[in-house]
Amino acid sequence: MEQARFDELWRDSQAAVRGLLAALVRDPTSVDDLLQEVAMVTWRRLPDYDHTRPFTAWAIGVARTCAMAWRRTHATRLRIQAEAAIEALAAAAERLAPELDAREVALERCLQDVPGRGREILRLRYAEDCEPGEIALRLRLQAGHVRVLLNRLREGLRSCIERRLAMASM
Amino acid sequence: MDDLDLTKDPAHADAVLREAHFDAALRHLAARPSSSVTRVSRVTQVSTPRRSSPPRSRWLGLAAAALVMLAIGAALLVFPRQPPAAFLLAGELPGIARGGGVPAGPLSAVGTVRLDLGDAELTLLPGCQVVLRPGDGHRLRLEHGELRCTVRKQSTGSIWSMIAPQGEVRVVGTRFTVKAADQRLAVVVDEGVVDLVGDGSTRRIAAGEEAELAPPTLRGPVMNWRFLGSDAHLRNRVAGAPPLTLGSDGTPLRLSDGVQVSLDDAVWSMPGGDDGSRLATRFNASGEITMAAWIRVICAPTTRIPLMEIIGMTDASNHAFTILQLPMDDGDRRAAPTWRHRAVTLDVSGHRSTYGDGKLIRADVEDWNTRGWVGQLHLKLANPRGHIAVPADPSYRLRVATVTLWDRGLSPTEIAALAASEP
Numbered sequence: 001m002e003q004a005r006f007d008e009l010w011r012d013s014q015a016a017v018r019g020l021l022a023a024l025v026r027d028p029t030s031v032d033d034l035l036q037e038v039a040m041v042t043w044r045r046l047p048d049y050d051h052t053r054p055f056t057a058w059a060i061g062v063a064r065t066c067a068m069a070w071r072r073t074h075a076t077r078l079r080i081q082a083e084a085a086i087e088a089l090a091a092a093a094e095r096l097a098p099e100l101d102a103r104e105v106a107l108e109r110c111l112q113d114v115p116g117r118g119r120e121i122l123r124l125r126y127a128e129d130c131e132p133g134e135i136a137l138r139l140r141l142q143a144g145h146v147r148v149l150l151n152r153l154r155e156g157l158r159s160c161i162e163r164r165l166a167m168a169s170m
Numbered sequence: 171m172d173d174l175d176l177t178k179d180p181a182h183a184d185a186v187l188r189e190a191h192f193d194a195a196l197r198h199l200a201a202r203p204s205s206s207v208t209r210v211s212r213v214t215q216v217s218t219p220r221r222s223s224p225p226r227s228r229w230l231g232l233a234a235a236a237l238v239m240l241a242i243g244a245a246l247l248v249f250p251r252q253p254p255a256a257f258l259l260a261g262e263l264p265g266i267a268r269g270g271g272v273p274a275g276p277l278s279a280v281g282t283v284r285l286d287l288g289d290a291e292l293t294l295l296p297g298c299q300v301v302l303r304p305g306d307g308h309r310l311r312l313e314h315g316e317l318r319c320t321v322r323k324q325s326t327g328s329i330w331s332m333i334a335p336q337g338e339v340r341v342v343g344t345r346f347t348v349k350a351a352d353q354r355l356a357v358v359v360d361e362g363v364v365d366l367v368g369d370g371s372t373r374r375i376a377a378g379e380e381a382e383l384a385p386p387t388l389r390g391p392v393m394n395w396r397f398l399g400s401d402a403h404l405r406n407r408v409a410g411a412p413p414l415t416l417g418s419d420g421t422p423l424r425l426s427d428g429v430q431v432s433l434d435d436a437v438w439s440m441p442g443g444d445d446g447s448r449l450a451t452r453f454n455a456s457g458e459i460t461m462a463a464w465i466r467v468i469c470a471p472t473t474r475i476p477l478m479e480i481i482g483m484t485d486a487s488n489h490a491f492t493i494l495q496l497p498m499d500d501g502d503r504r505a506a507p508t509w510r511h512r513a514v515t516l517d518v519s520g521h522r523s524t525y526g527d528g529k530l531i532r533a534d535v536e537d538w539n540t541r542g543w544v545g546q547l548h549l550k551l552a553n554p555r556g557h558i559a560v561p562a563d564p565s566y567r568l569r570v571a572t573v574t575l576w577d578r579g580l581s582p583t584e585i586a587a588l589a590a591s592e593p
Contacts, residue, residue, distance in 0.1 A: 019191030
């Protein structure tokens, strides 16, 4: 498979793979680490890919295999331990793959509508991994106020995603 | 979460997955620049692998880098040895990241790359390294290499500017070429007029003229603390700099071949008064700061807390404000600890660069610099987040050989030279 085609398929699969790993792994940094690993393994194993099968399902299978391997070496980093539960989440990821991709696109657009201060708070919390107290120090706000703002921002983004999905399905 | 519920009820598994995906996607997307950031044409944006860079590693980095390397093997020859945050590649490779926005941070042109910033068009020649910053103020920093700029006419009173380690170029609307190499900055103006600012003066350069800025006179460190194995004192090696006192919490220091610090918030505070004001004046004047340290983590903490940070007071209300923070990375958490050189710089335009062993490992942009600093400094080791009640980790042990502060943002070359020395 040419590299450009792989790029496209991987891009379309990443939301489902990310969702699966985030459900399995405890902390965000480990999600990133495992996602990198899955991307690399998927690329390396590309010659094994059966082109008659959906690529996303295959990538989720690779992610499940990587997660199983992590269960042996990084058990404490996984929040889900039972093999059957991992299988159940992998099946859900395969089932929901198109929806998760649509949700991610919607979230990206919703984030663009968040005004400056809100966007900065989201960046500090989710990109910089700052606790609300630290955000409060940086922005000279009360920590409680930051928590309230974060809750509002999250709820606003959820509503925005649902609105966009509903509009797209009309 | 009950693992059993997931296997019994697919709807429950779906709900868990949607929730987890929302958080993960938010973390992934929040790290991107906002939609107002520069859009790029004819280039491919590739995240650089950063497995060990907390708080976020770019998940696609390794895969993307691997794909690019396979596809353009010849281009490997021109990759810089220490990759910055992203590469801009000329050529026909399709975009990997959705959207195509260029992130704020260091960018390196592997081929010839054209960027349209809206009010300026840039042509980065191969090997050119720049740092882009969305928004107002200094929007572009030329780190190294050659760059051709066509700046559209600015509105009245508006100045488009770019900075380089040697100085600043201010334009009203013009076409020019600028080159930073061998510590010199050269500007050739094709149309219009530019002001070349640096070395304490401003020179106006008209069309057809060219000018060059010599390397700035590099100022040495303003503070250099060396912690000696058998010496119970913190020896300040910079003449005239104020002495250090232990923090008010009285945390004991256990000295061996470096300072071994328990996690309970070891703080060295520089006293206020005349000494504090004098030092603050230097940071205020430059707007820049660099902190470098030789450290060895004997026993890593369970969480990725920052290694150390500089806290200053930013206004009369005595609000503590984090000036610089050295994050912990996987290299610090190795099972067999070794001395590592860690550094972080903040320049006047808010660009912050974090280094590990002389390599750039993280770059981002703040909306402040040290000009608001009013006169106190605290260097906190080991548990900088203590002030927001992160519980102590009693197993954490850190040794520090030196901590050095400069009142300027050191260049990547200078940082690499420091890291090549001995602790």
